[in-house]
Amino acid sequence: MNDAKVQIGVNKLGHHVQSSQNRLLIKGGKVVNDDGIQEADVYVEGGVIKQVGTGLLTPGGVRVIDAAGMLIMPGGIDPHTHMQMPFMGTHSADDFYTGTRAALAGGTTMIIDFVACPRGDSLMDWYNKYRAWADEKVCCDYGLHVIVPQWGDKTANEMATLVKEKGINSFKCFMAYRNVFLLEDDEMLNVFQACRKLGAVAQVHAENGKIIERKAEQLVADGIRGPEGHSYSRPEAMEIEATTRALAIADEANCPLYVVHVMSAEAGEAISKARRRGQVCYGEPIAAGLACDNSSYQHTCWRHAAGHVLSPPLRDPSTKERLWRMLATGELTCTGTDHCVFKADQKALGKDDFRRIPNGVNGVEDRMSVLWEKGVETGILDPCQFVAATSTNAAKVFNLYPQKGRIAVGSDADIVTHHQNVDFNIFEGMVCHGIAEFVISGGRLVVDERQLKVTQGAGRFVPMPAFPPYVYNRLEKREAAKSAGTVAVARDAYDGPVIDLKAEQ
Ligand SMILES: C[C@@H](CNC(N)=O)C(=O)O
Numbered sequence: 157m158n159d160a161k162v163q164i165g166v167n168k169l170g171h172h173v174q175s176s177q178n179r180l181l182i183k184g185g186k187v188v189n190d191d192g193i194q195e196a197d198v199y200v201e202g203g204v205i206k207q208v209g210t211g212l213l214t215p216g217g218v219r220v221i222d223a224a225g226m227l228i229m230p231g232g233i234d235p236h237t238h239m240q241m242p243f244m245g246t247h248s249a250d251d252f253y254t255g256t257r258a259a260l261a262g263g264t265t266m267i268i269d270f271v272a273c274p275r276g277d278s279l280m281d282w283y284n285k286y287r288a289w290a291d292e293k294v295c296c297d298y299g300l301h302v303i304v305p306q307w308g309d310k311t312a313n314e315m316a317t318l319v320k321e322k323g324i325n326s327f328k329c330f331m332a333y334r335n336v337f338l339l340e341d342d343e344m345l346n347v348f349q350a351c352r353k354l355g356a357v358a359q360v361h362a363e364n365g366k367i368i369e370r371k372a373e374q375l376v377a378d379g380i381r382g383p384e385g386h387s388y389s390r391p392e393a394m395e396i397e398a399t400t401r402a403l404a405i406a407d408e409a410n411c412p413l414y415v416v417h418v419m420s421a422e423a424g425e426a427i428s429k430a431r432r433r434g435q436v437c438y439g440e441p442i443a444a445g446l447a448c449d450n451s452s453y454q455h456t457c458w459r460h461a462a463g464h465v466l467s468p469p470l471r472d473p474s475t476k477e478r479l480w481r482m483l484a485t486g487e488l489t490c491t492g493t494d495h496c497v498f499k500a501d502q503k504a505l506g507k508d509d510f511r512r513i514p515n516g517v518n519g520v521e522d523r524m525s526v527l528w529e530k531g532v533e534t535g536i537l538d539p540c541q542f543v544a545a546t547s548t549n550a551a552k553v554f555n556l557y558p559q560k561g562r563i564a565v566g567s568d569a570d571i572v573t574h575h576q577n578v579d580f581n582i583f584e585g586m587v588c589h590g591i592a593e594f595v596i597s598g599g600r601l602v603v604d605e606r607q608l609k610v611t612q613g614a615g616r617f618v619p620m621p622a623f624p625p626y627v628y629n630r631l632e633k634r635e636a637a638k639s640a641g642t643v644a645v646a647r648d649a650y651d652g653p654v655i656d657l658k659a660e661q
């Protein structure tokens with residue numbers, strides 16, 4: 157491809173030499189990491205990058221890929237997906253096979269999904285269930301966050317075992333979805349304190365679910381039952397308030413906080429303000445919020461409007477630009493997709509009442525191309541910032557770096573097109589220039605001249621160790637500084653009169 161259309165990843169075939177042990181040499185491209193771009197070749201063998209540089213000496217039987225004029229980037233990491241998630245009476249339509257197949261087709265080489273344990277069940281049981289589901293199906297590497305649906309007497313112990321023995325380093329709290337996931341403030345404080353102790357990252361779905369529920373009830377009573385009601389019932393104020401509250405509680409617990417799917421600019425501002433106050437916190441805009449807006453809820457086609465139902469909902473058209481600017485300045489940190497797709501007949505559960513529409517949209521295959529188009533082609537991000545926002549920052553926050561999120565000795569590579577198991581795409585019709593030609597996942601060429609060649613079960617579970625240095629190094633210093641001022645004051649005991657309340661009755 158010519159300069160006008162930059163391909164993410166690598167392009168045109170070199171010599172069709174069957175490589176043994178997945179020996180690949182990507183020649184003549186520009187390697188892009190979050191901290192710089194260099195003309196360099198990349199040699200991959202046995203799933204690991206062995207050499208990066210020019211004039212590389214490589215063994216025979218190597219598949220050479222001519223990457224002249226191309227950018228070679230770390231594979232995308234999507235830190236927010238929900239494959240085959242049991243939710244709102246059904247399951248999200250992509251499973252760990254179709255979902256990771258779509259991820260690879262779009263240039264994402266790792267997803268981090270969520271163990272969605274229902275209330276009353278054991279976190280550990282559901283972790284094991286998710287591992288059993290995913291391990292045999294994933295086509296690319298994956299990690300897991302764990303949703304904490306309630307605070308019980310076993311929660312602290314289960315969280316500790318998950319961190320110490322099962323490769324979990326992040327737990328998600330919901331402030332919405334009462335009786336399903338919604339935690340009260342003091343329960344959320346318990347989770348944050350447990351995360352701090354374990355060296356884990358707390359995540360939050362920040363919406364005031366109780367007020368939203370009341371607004372939704374009123375809208376239905378007033379006869380507004382279409383998907384537009386979903387949007388009206390979840391105003392920005394309810395996301396901003398919850399985000400601010402979660403940040404305050406996390407700071408109280410000295411717990412690093414990662415706010416998922418930041419959909420409103422003011423919620424992003426709240427995170428930015430907290431970061432300026434020195435709080436260790438991160439915001440994650442998602443592809444949907446960076447590329448789409450709430451005009452879709454006014455669409456006269458029910459399926460179209462319902463296809464855009466997720467929570468928090470898409471916001472007004474001016475929001476996208478403001479979220480992009482905060483991503484460009486580093487106020488917001490990672491991009492995800494919240495890929496949680498439902499087909500028409502599933503969305504139709506809510507055909508008469510928007511509260512029953514399963515929440516979630518697509519994105520795992522589109523993110524890299526859409527964000528390149530909307531972010532780099534427009535001059536908002538440079539390619540290094542694109543790599544940071546789609547891969548490196550997530551690797552750093554969840555302690556996968558530099559094994560993941562970097563083109564260097566010890567990591568993997570990248571990106572291409574359309575295979576989601578969903579019959580509706582919220583990005584339909586968007587023209588994207590950044591279309592990659594090849595994707596390499598764990599050293600395997602899984603997209604070859606845009607032909608998908610994935611293998612079910614080839615992906616691995618990647619443990620995410622506790623105490624990510626990128627997160628905890630500064631946190632512990634700030635905690636010490638904060639607590640230094642919180643000491644009891646030495647003073648004489650009060651020896652004046654005290655009211656006798658009994659006498660008052
Ligand atoms: C349930 C899950 C996906 N659905 C959504 N965001 O509307 C989430 O809330 O992140």
Ligand SMILES: [Zn+2]
Pocket residue numbers: 361416417467468
């Ligand atoms: Zn959520």
Ligand SMILES: [Zn+2]
Pocket residue numbers: 457459460
């Ligand atoms: Zn339609």
Ligand SMILES: [Zn+2]
Pocket residue numbers: 236237238416494496
């Ligand atoms: Zn989600």
